[in-house]
Amino acid sequence: MDLDPMQLPPAIRAGLYSQMELPKTVPLACPQQHYIDQISAGGLLCPMDGVAFTFSRELTDFVLRSHELFSSASDMPLGNVRPLIPLNIDPPQHSKYRKILDPLFAPKAMDRIEDDVRARANKFIDEFIDRGEVNFSEEFAEKFPSAVFLGLMGLPWDQLETLMGLRDGILHPERFDPQVTVDPMARFTVMNETGQRIYAYFNEQLDAREAIPTDDILNHFITAQVDGERMSRNEILDLCYLFLIAGLDTVSDSLTCMFAYLATHPEHRAQIVDDPAIIPSAVEELLRWESPVPYGVPRVATRDVVLPNGATITEGTAVTVSYGGANIDPSEYADWDTVRFDRDANRHIAFGGGVHRCLGSHLARRELRIALGEWHSRIPVYGLKAGHEQLEFPPGLRHVKDLTLAWDS
Numbered sequence: 001m002d003l004d005p006m007q008l009p010p011a012i013r014a015g016l017y018s019q020m021e022l023p024k025t026v027p028l029a030c031p032q033q034h035y036i037d038q039i040s041a042g043g044l045l046c047p048m049d050g051v052a053f054t055f056s057r058e059l060t061d062f063v064l065r066s067h068e069l070f071s072s073a074s075d076m077p078l079g080n081v082r083p084l085i086p087l088n089i090d091p092p093q094h095s096k097y098r099k100i101l102d103p104l105f106a107p108k109a110m111d112r113i114e115d116d117v118r119a120r121a122n123k124f125i126d127e128f129i130d131r132g133e134v135n136f137s138e139e140f141a142e143k144f145p146s147a148v149f150l151g152l153m154g155l156p157w158d159q160l161e162t163l164m165g166l167r168d169g170i171l172h173p174e175r176f177d178p179q180v181t182v183d184p185m186a187r188f189t190v191m192n193e194t195g196q197r198i199y200a201y202f203n204e205q206l207d208a209r210e211a212i213p214t215d216d217i218l219n220h221f222i223t224a225q226v227d228g229e230r231m232s233r234n235e236i237l238d239l240c241y242l243f244l245i246a247g248l249d250t251v252s253d254s255l256t257c258m259f260a261y262l263a264t265h266p267e268h269r270a271q272i273v274d275d276p277a278i279i280p281s282a283v284e285e286l287l288r289w290e291s292p293v294p295y296g297v298p299r300v301a302t303r304d305v306v307l308p309n310g311a312t313i314t315e316g317t318a319v320t321v322s323y324g325g326a327n328i329d330p331s332e333y334a335d336w337d338t339v340r341f342d343r344d345a346n347r348h349i350a351f352g353g354g355v356h357r358c359l360g361s362h363l364a365r366r367e368l369r370i371a372l373g374e375w376h377s378r379i380p381v382y383g384l385k386a387g388h389e390q391l392e393f394p395p396g397l398r399h400v401k402d403l404t405l406a407w408d409s
């Protein structure tokens, strides 16, 4: 069945445009020059009625900081039947959720799981280190963040595949039906079916914790209170849904981008090996340069808005910010195309900005730093395996499919 995009709500139209049309024009392996071209052309792209993209840092910051002008309470084609919490909730309701959630993902909370995260990273490295090669995307990047998530949620190891399957049904529907790349209805079908399974899965987990309380994040969601009130079952399910799609792939994708970069830039890799203390700033710089989450959630204009560049966005238009563009805008980074691990002023917005800034940034940073640290202490010299030099960056969040690395074992 043909789908007329103009019949869809603007945010869904914008989401489909990013997922299906942009990949046709943006070179996915190296989108940076495309971002710069968009910035040079004024930083605003309006490809169809009701859909706009901002690429410059100034316009993106303006949209992110003006939550009263640009609402995140938009429909998104992600198989969910209710708004995702807290992503699709505007202030003041939004801050109620962040009050509950922020302490659970604060740096101190991450200190407590550091050893567990390190052990999980090493468990995977143990499995392939003697082989001298690995499909890094499949055997490390995809599994490690999902395994950390298991620990946080109090789920046993045998749930790893189930969790990854649920994630894939929403974020990689092409793994279930190749038609989704050309047929939006096929995409919706896979996502909607998976969505139902996600609700059922977490419902079961929550029932178990209501019967026998545990000491994990799911249990905290049940017992947490703000202003004396607990969250309803649906609110908790909507949180869990978002965690599954926001907390796994983002880190996996960042890992594949970072290791692809390091495998092809031996001088940068050597800096990490020679001085591991540089890893935190290397992670920030690679997040800036790669911007694994290239675009934000479409935000819908609540009224006609005049942007700082004088352009008018009409009420109801879905505006999508490009984090990738903002992170290399020459107005912020004079040497935008130089990847520098010793950069001291790095105000990148790879984790977003404004009230919806990433809740999991401390967790993500911890996972990325630990992965880089453990890997380089155990496998300091590596590169792309011969015959696997051509890197494939599929559409979606920026990631490398089947990144295959090799080293002397």
Ligand code: HEM
Residues within 6 Å of the ligand: 085, 086, 087, 088, 098, 105, 242, 243, 246, 247, 248, 250, 251, 254, 292, 293, 295, 296, 297, 323, 349, 350, 351, 352, 353, 355, 356, 357, 358, 359, 360, 361, 363, 364, 365
């Ligand atoms: C390197 C990895 C990650 C990147 C690059 C990333 C990036 C982002 C970005 C750009 C946003 C803002 C979206 C928007 O409003 O346009 C966001 C929001 C969010 N992220 Fe992350 N993220 C990462 C990891 C994680 C992890 C591990 C979690 C798990 C806890 C997580 C949970 C969330 C949540 C819950 C939100 C919504 C926050 C809100 O609406 O208040 N993220 N993330």
